Amino acid sequence: MLNGFKKALVLSLVALLAACGGGDDNDPGTITEVAKSDTRLSILGEAVTAAELADTLSGPGPYTVFAPTNDAFAALLGELGVTKEQLLANKPLLTAVLKYHVLGAKVTQAQVPLGKAITPLEGGVFKIDLVDSALRITDGRNRSSRIVQTDIIASNGVIHLIDKVLLPADKTLVQTALGTPSLSILVEAVTAAGLVDTLNGAGPFTVFAPTNEAFAALLGELGVTKDQLLANKPLLTQVLTYHVAPGRVLKAEVPVNTPIKTVQGGTFTVTPALTITDQRGRSSRIVATDVFASNGVLHVIDKVILPAP
Structure with a gap:
């Protein structure tokens, strides 16, 4: 009888502790x-x-x-x-x-x-x-x-x-490119095409950013000078907007072997090895990825890509 009483008492205390949150220790x-x-x-x-x-x-x-x-x-x-x-x-x-x-x-x-x-x-x-x-x-x-x-x-x-305090982005895509010496011709081109305000906008955008060497190669390919290219606003606008995709797409999120729609309207594809094939069948390598800006991300490429003629 006493053992039964003790058992009941213990069970009652356990229930009471559970109800009161006794595990809070x-x-x-x-x-x-x-x-x-x-x-x-x-x-x-x-x-x-x-x-x-x-x-x-x-x-x-x-x-x-x-x-x-x-x-x-x-x-x-x-x-x-x-x-x-x-x-x-x-x-x-x-x-x-x-x-x-x-x-x-x-x-x-x-x-x-x-x-x-x-x-x-x-x-x-x-x-x-x-x-x-x-x-x-x-x-x-x-x-x-x-x-x-x-x-x-x-x-x-x-x-x-x-081990280091994180800081949010404080530069737009254009400002980020402006602070990157290897992208100075891209900044000149964006300015000449009147796209600065667009690429400083809310976005987000993903920009496949050709290096100065990429632009130098394009000039030879097209047989024009830099001044002639920058003066041809319709062509410049078409080419530059072909390098911009809507949304923020990081390297890990790039849809490989799938047409990527650009702001220009055309598409290009990216292989798992991060090689771009444009609409003219030309290839460009992505040489640096995931450069953050306040309104998107930059991926640096080694050849200017071109939409369908």
Whole structure:
């Protein structure tokens, strides 16, 4: 009789603990709480407080936070030429930067979509690649950050530690090309064709960007000078818009061996080896991929492609 009473009492206590959430001792805490308890993330904790995001990151989520270490923030201060106090006082910048590190879903290491565009809360994109057995992030300014620890679990999401603060894109496609010396003739051509405003627009666009050497080869192929090419606005416009595809298409997302529709209206195809075949049967190699801009992405090519005559 006594044993039966004890058994009933134990079962009642177990039920009571379950009803009251007795497993909370194993609760790791919210993302905000986990970050504040980690000495490596003390500056991130200060930044989240200064930007008034602590309540957000304590909410139900789920969220994924790419959390810069203290060393990452120290490097950013040097890069921006500001003190920690100045950074924490600049709430608009701080908020934009911090939200760029947050995804509106729980994404563990095993779920990271390698090579594909990842869109954080702030908007814009970055990507993650596996490079030499390390996970590396390319941010909107084409800077690289390494994920140094993954899958720190919180009650409302997951944290991945990174060694460099990510920054969202601050240059359009034209501005990005303007800052790339090997694309200077492309910028001249875009200007001569009156396409600057279009390629500075919202987009997003994917631009297959011919190098200066590619344009030099085209001049020989067509038997014209650079000045003659730049003066022929109808031809220039047709050729340049043939290098632009609507949408943001990263290397990992290029539809291989499938016609890719361009803004000009024609199509071209790309092989798995990243060789383009244009509508005249000519070939061009993609020699650099995934150069981010605020309104799209650039892929650098070694030969100007041409639409059907």
